Amino acid sequence: MTSHATTEAPRRFLESERAHVLLVRVIRIAFPHDTLPDSAYERTADSLLDLAVRTNRMTLAVANGLDSLGSLPAGDFLGLTVEEAFEHLRAIERTEFFSFVRGNTVLTLYNLPEVWEVLGYEGASVEKGGYLTRGFDDLDWLPEPRVEEYSGEFSRVEIGALPYAVTTDPTPEPDRRTLPDRRTAADRRTAADRRRAPKRPGADEVTL
Amino acid sequence: MTAFDHDDEVVVIVGSGAGGGTLAHELTTRGIRVVLIEAGAHIRLEEHVNDEWEAFGQLAWTDARTTSGSWRIARDFPNLPAWVVKAVGGTTTHWAGATPRFLEHEFRARSTYGDIDGATLLDWPLTLAELAPYYDRAEIAMGVSHRHARKALPANNNYRVFANGAARVGYNFYATGPYAANAEPYDGRPATIQDGFNFQGDRSGAKWSTLVREIPRAEATGNLDLRPDCQVVQITHDARGRADAVIYVDADDNLHRQRARVVAVAGNSIETSRLLLLSASSRFPDGLANSSGHVGRHYMRHTTGSVYAQFEHPVHAYRGETMAGVIADEARHDPSRGFASGYYLETLSLGPAFLAAFAEPGSWGPDFTALLDGYANTAGLWIVGEDMPQANNRVTLNGTVTDGHGLPVAHVHVDDHPNDTAMREHGYRQAELLYDAVGSVSAHRTPPYPSTHNLGTSRMSVKPEDGVTNAFGRTHDVPNLFVSDGSVFTTGGAANPTLTIVALAMRQAEHIVDLFSRHEL
Numbered sequence: 001m002t003s004h005a006t007t008e009a010p011r012r013f014l015e016s017e018r019a020h021v022l023l024v025r026v027i028r029i030a031f032p033h034d035t036l037p038d039s040a041y042e043r044t045a046d047s048l049l050d051l052a053v054r055t056n057r058m059t060l061a062v063a064n065g066l067d068s069l070g071s072l073p074a075g076d077f078l079g080l081t082v083e084e085a086f087e088h089l090r091a092i093e094r095t096e097f098f099s100f101v102r103g104n105t106v107l108t109l110y111n112l113p114e115v116w117e118v119l120g121y122e123g124a125s126v127e128k129g130g131y132l133t134r135g136f137d138d139l140d141w142l143p144e145p146r147v148e149e150y151s152g153e154f155s156r157v158e159i160g161a162l163p164y165a166v167t168t169d170p171t172p173e174p175d176r177r178t179l180p181d182r183r184t185a186a187d188r189r190t191a192a193d194r195r196r197a198p199k200r201p202g203a204d205e206v207t208l
Numbered sequence: 209m210t211a212f213d214h215d216d217e218v219v220v221i222v223g224s225g226a227g228g229g230t231l232a233h234e235l236t237t238r239g240i241r242v243v244l245i246e247a248g249a250h251i252r253l254e255e256h257v258n259d260e261w262e263a264f265g266q267l268a269w270t271d272a273r274t275t276s277g278s279w280r281i282a283r284d285f286p287n288l289p290a291w292v293v294k295a296v297g298g299t300t301t302h303w304a305g306a307t308p309r310f311l312e313h314e315f316r317a318r319s320t321y322g323d324i325d326g327a328t329l330l331d332w333p334l335t336l337a338e339l340a341p342y343y344d345r346a347e348i349a350m351g352v353s354h355r356h357a358r359k360a361l362p363a364n365n366n367y368r369v370f371a372n373g374a375a376r377v378g379y380n381f382y383a384t385g386p387y388a389a390n391a392e393p394y395d396g397r398p399a400t401i402q403d404g405f406n407f408q409g410d411r412s413g414a415k416w417s418t419l420v421r422e423i424p425r426a427e428a429t430g431n432l433d434l435r436p437d438c439q440v441v442q443i444t445h446d447a448r449g450r451a452d453a454v455i456y457v458d459a460d461d462n463l464h465r466q467r468a469r470v471v472a473v474a475g476n477s478i479e480t481s482r483l484l485l486l487s488a489s490s491r492f493p494d495g496l497a498n499s500s501g502h503v504g505r506h507y508m509r510h511t512t513g514s515v516y517a518q519f520e521h522p523v524h525a526y527r528g529e530t531m532a533g534v535i536a537d538e539a540r541h542d543p544s545r546g547f548a549s550g551y552y553l554e555t556l557s558l559g560p561a562f563l564a565a566f567a568e569p570g571s572w573g574p575d576f577t578a579l580l581d582g583y584a585n586t587a588g589l590w591i592v593g594e595d596m597p598q599a600n601n602r603v604t605l606n607g608t609v610t611d612g613h614g615l616p617v618a619h620v621h622v623d624d625h626p627n628d629t630a631m632r633e634h635g636y637r638q639a640e641l642l643y644d645a646v647g648s649v650s651a652h653r654t655p656p657y658p659s660t661h662n663l664g665t666s667r668m669s670v671k672p673e674d675g676v677t678n679a680f681g682r683t684h685d686v687p688n689l690f691v692s693d694g695s696v697f698t699t700g701g702a703a704n705p706t707l708t709i710v711a712l713a714m715r716q717a718e719h720i721v722d723l724f725s726r727h728e729l
Contacts, residue, residue: 030572030573031572031573031576031577032573032574032577033577033580033581034581035581086573089572093572102570102572105572106564106565106572107261107561107564107565109564110560110561110563110564110565110580111260111261111561115560116559116560119560119580119581119583119584120522120524120583120584121526121559121560121583121584122526122527123258123259123559124257124258124259124405125258125401125403125404125405125527126258126401126403126405126411126412127258129401130400130401130402130403130404130412131401131402131403131404131527131528132400132401132402134527135365135524135527136362136364136365136402136404136527136528137362137363137364137365137368137528138365138524139365139368139369139521139522139523139524141521142368142369142372142646143372144363144368145363145367145368145371145372145375146371146375146382146383147360147361147362147363147367147371147383147384148354148360148383149354149360149381149383149385150380150381150382150383152380154380156381156536157537157540157542158311158312158313158540158541159313159320159540159541159542160540160541160542161542161544162537162540162542164378164380165378166377166378166379166537167376167377167378167641167645168377168637168638168641169637169641
């Protein structure tokens with residue numbers, strides 16, 4: 001607080017326009033969205049400042065964190081490029097100040113209905129009869145899938161390898177530190193056969 | 209409302225969720241007087257809200273707990289190891305609804321998986337065949353889809369992506385269930401309106417919970433005295449070492465004593481073990497029913513993780529029944545995958561508020577905001593598989609931190625087992641391949657949420673020295689003390705646990721009635 005008169009105690013600084021402007025930029029740099037309205041960042045900053053003044057601990061951390069952004073080696077935080085500002089936040093991400101801003105922005109910004117709207121989330125639905133007639137099944141770029149349980153030729157495998165091919169990464173060796181290889185020779189043949197199994201039909205041939 | 213006297217010798221049940229609520233229903237409908245003590249409030253259906261954080265504040269158990277260990281929760285959510293409910297109906301008020309049964313071999317985990325370093329595997333003192341009739345009864349009570357002539361739920365948007373991806377990678381065993389929300393009216397409850405708020409309280413009653421079914425029906429018998437906002441903090445015993453009463457704290461911090469002929473604890477794994485530990489006495493210095501030293505140990509939380517994939521086209525995954533999509537092909541024991549036991553894949557969707565909080569805890573910057581920018585085009589799924597029980601994955605009493613009543617809080621220590629880590633990696637990769645097969649442009653691996661499946665800590669065992677209860681949840685040490693929730697799971701299986709908890713509670717109730725009729729209790 002060296003740059004302020006003693007009458008400007010930390011709480012008064014947090015009520016200042018400068019604190020608000022600094023915090024809005026910190027949040028914008030840390031949580032960049034091209035699509036969100038300014039009001040979402042403004043409201044989030046207001047909410048965080050209200051929260052900070054409730055305890056001495058956060059008042060001290062946030063006031064000092066914001067105030068010191070004015071005297072960085074590269075100048076005032078408000079004058080930095082987006083890249084420089086982002087790098088500075090990286091450098092201070094472990095501070096109590098930044099943890100407070102990050103954690104509470106996540107809880108506040110993404111809980112704003114104006115943000116939900118931009119992101120394409122419609123929120124509460126029970127008063128409107130749910131989504132039953134409002135698009136719960138309107139996805140039209142994939143085929144209609146089966147909803148019943150499988151009733152084809154294969155039985156459900158509970159122990160061992162599958163008798164049909166599933167796309168997978170190369171089978172890792174069992175971790176011998178933790179897992180004894182209890183497979184029998186027959187099991188190993190099955191696993192080897194599985195890797196040679198014919199590939200499944202292409203997606204457009206699958207009946208869903 | 210029925211009210212029994214504090215000196216009446218009743219059956220006292222602690223907790224009103226899947227286990228406690230079911231047990232209360234089963235006993236009261238057979239003419240047994242029950243006092244059901246619930247730490248949380250009685251929140252009515254019409255009070256539930258379609259808002260993630262508001263509902264969390266209304267329902268979640270947010271009393272302090274502490275954590276340690278290598279699990280990421282200890283870093284990301286050190287005071288919220290579990291996401292469970294403190295309200296009448298317990299965690300069934302916010303459960304999603306997926307109801308697979310345990311597989312036959314999952315009751316024989318030690319015999320099937322063998323000796324795995326660091327794991328304290330044990331076979332259940334119970335078989336699938338013994339539990340099967342109770343699974344049937346539980347599925348009928350809960351109205352589980354795809355079972356007993358109940359219809360399948362329709363395919364919502366998230367399922368459309370999930371099921372098409374499943375088919376394209378070669379999975380066969382996928383469907384919109386089994387799932388305990390009504391596709392059509394059933395059992396006096398309506399069909400789902402697909403409101404999309406499954407992890408919040410369900411206003412319509414389409415989703416099964418003990419709040420909508422078992423508790424009102426138990427109250428209607430006249431044999432239930434439900435006491436919400438009352439937290440049991442100690443179980444006392446008589447000179448013979450039998451439980452004789454519970455001590456509970458009401459909302460105004462007054463202590464009360466309720467006499468009991470039987471005590472059944474169903475506080476969800478963490479609180480159940482905390483209560484037994486808080487009930488230490490001169491006769492049971494390490495906690496009630498803890499002569500074996502197993503109370504609080506072998507805490508399990510399932511191996512979990514989520515994948516959120518983005519597409520070029522809209523998904524709107526948040527519309528509709530959240531978890532009405534299950535893939536069972538990976539729920540098998542196949543060591544050729546590099547780990548023991550198996551996992552399910554299930555559809556999952558969060559609103560932006562929860563996605564921001566849980567998708568990548570601690571993260572910020574453009575990589576993080578891209579997860580939210582693509583929200584409308586995002587599909588999601590959850591990996592849920594069997595985790596390894598470990599002796600030191602454990603609930604203990606914290607020596608320094610106390611709750612609002614001045615009592616020691618639960619401390620939860622968890623280290624991931626290498627088998628858990630290998631399974632999670634496999635699940636992440638299969639999920640990415642699944643979404644890739646239907647054209648995803650990106651996929652994000654989300655770490656486990658605060659645990660919704662909390663198991664073990666009072667496990668069933670044949671031998672008293674290996675666990676806390678017998679196959680009926682009756683404690684080895686105290687003959688009229690029962691455990692009636694997921695704490696009794698000897699091992700975790702891959703299945704979401706609620707159906708099994710309900711089936712076990714039904715079986716336990718029958719056993720208690722039988723013991724009463726033979727004057728053995």
